Amino acid sequence: MQMMRKKTRQVQVGGVMIGGEAPISVQSMNTTDTADIAATLTQIKELAEAGCELTRLAVPDATAASALGEICRQSILPIIADIHFDYRLALAAIKNGVNGLRINPGNLRDPEGLTQISAAARKRRIPIRVGVNSGSLNRRMIEYYGGITAEAMAHSALAAVRQLEETGFEDICLSVKASDPSLTISSYRLLSELTDYPLHLGVTEAGTAWEGTIRSAVGIGTLLAEGIGDTIRVSLTADPCEEVKAGYAILRALNLRQRGAVLISCPTCGRTQVDMLKLAKEVETRLIKINAPLTVAVMGCIVNGPGEARAADIGLAGGQGEFVLFKKGEIICKLDEDIAVETLFSEIEKMEQESGERAQ
Numbered sequence: 001m002q003m004m005r006k007k008t009r010q011v012q013v014g015g016v017m018i019g020g021e022a023p024i025s026v027q028s029m030n031t032t033d034t035a036d037i038a039a040t041l042t043q044i045k046e047l048a049e050a051g052c053e054l055t056r057l058a059v060p061d062a063t064a065a066s067a068l069g070e071i072c073r074q075s076i077l078p079i080i081a082d083i084h085f086d087y088r089l090a091l092a093a094i095k096n097g098v099n100g101l102r103i104n105p106g107n108l109r110d111p112e113g114l115t116q117i118s119a120a121a122r123k124r125r126i127p128i129r130v131g132v133n134s135g136s137l138n139r140r141m142i143e144y145y146g147g148i149t150a151e152a153m154a155h156s157a158l159a160a161v162r163q164l165e166e167t168g169f170e171d172i173c174l175s176v177k178a179s180d181p182s183l184t185i186s187s188y189r190l191l192s193e194l195t196d197y198p199l200h201l202g203v204t205e206a207g208t209a210w211e212g213t214i215r216s217a218v219g220i221g222t223l224l225a226e227g228i229g230d231t232i233r234v235s236l237t238a239d240p241c242e243e244v245k246a247g248y249a250i251l252r253a254l255n256l257r258q259r260g261a262v263l264i265s266c267p268t269c270g271r272t273q274v275d276m277l278k279l280a281k282e283v284e285t286r287l288i289k290i291n292a293p294l295t296v297a298v299m300g301c302i303v304n305g306p307g308e309a310r311a312a313d314i315g316l317a318g319g320q321g322e323f324v325l326f327k328k329g330e331i332i333c334k335l336d337e338d339i340a341v342e343t344l345f346s347e348i349e350k351m352e353q354e355s356g357e358r359a360q
């Protein structure tokens with residue numbers, strides 16, 4: 001069932017639309033040193049292959065800001081510069097061709113600096129995300145609202161919005177990320193009631209790939225299920241491609257985006273006749289690069305396995321040292337265990353080509 005999305009204004013970051021009727025985009029943040037141009041471009045390529053649509057780069061100093069010029073020239077993804085403390089880094093990033101900015105109102109409050117950023121961004125027609133973070137919330141807001149509360153988070157973002165609006169700038173996206181998913185949810189709910197600017201969802205400092213994915217799925221997923229949110233970033237202490245993978249899994253779980261394959265794998269039991277853990281892990285890893293919206297099943301026995309494998313677009317059901325390969329409900333062949341995954345992926349790639357989804 002498709003939920004009703006809250007109607008928001010639209011901004012454009014490079015070629016990606018955020019808000020309005022645009023699909024909910026999946027973004028990430030490079031973990032590379034921005035000053036290392038080659039490493040940053042390599043990771044951008046990896047992110048793009050994983051399905052990332054926008055990436056953010058840290059701009060901690062002038063060296064990083066100047067590296068943005070070459071990165072933006074060569075990047076295959078739109079680049080958002082992440083700016084803290086120093087408005088001059090934002091100006092340098094804009095001059096060097098970034099497609100969007102993220103500023104933190106908790107540490108970038110100088111009205112004159114904000115006016116200069118807004119003028120430069122307007123001239124280049126790039127949007128600004130006001131990114132409030134529970135870890136760096138404005139002290140005055142914390143005192144006024146009696147702690148790090150949803151009100152303090154939402155009103156901190158709105159105060160920065162007013163400052164930008166006073167300079168005539170409205171090309172704005174907002175985020176109010178907390179490390180606590182409950183606070184994240186209540187902050188975004190409040191913000192969504194108070195504004196129609198598009199919202200970038202995320203649970204900040206969510207944790208490792210396992211814990212962080214769960215915390216993000218709860219925080220981001222709850223909001224998306226209520227129709228709130230226009231773009232998402234899953235924050236993980238992991239390879240950023242894992243963030244992209246988790247982001248699409250959340251969207252797929254809510255039927256909001258169909259990009260990429262869904263893996264159905266049996267939980268294993270006493271009937272399991274193949275090394276399911278190894279098999280599921282290998283298939284899951286290789287599916288990251290598949291863009292087509294396919295359902296892929298890998299099952300461990302001949303009891304429930306054939307049923308699930310038959311119902312999926314393509315699937316393997318395990319027997320003793322061999323698998324049966326199903327495609328669109330039909331048995332294609334029996335395969336020895338050692339060639340099962342290769343054969344499965346050569347069929348998946350054919351299906352992807354047929355569905356025309358390979359082009360990104």
Ligand code: SF4
Nearest residue numbers: 266268269272300301
């Ligand atoms: Fe057990 Fe077979 Fe079900 Fe897997 S598919 S959990 S092996 S009964």
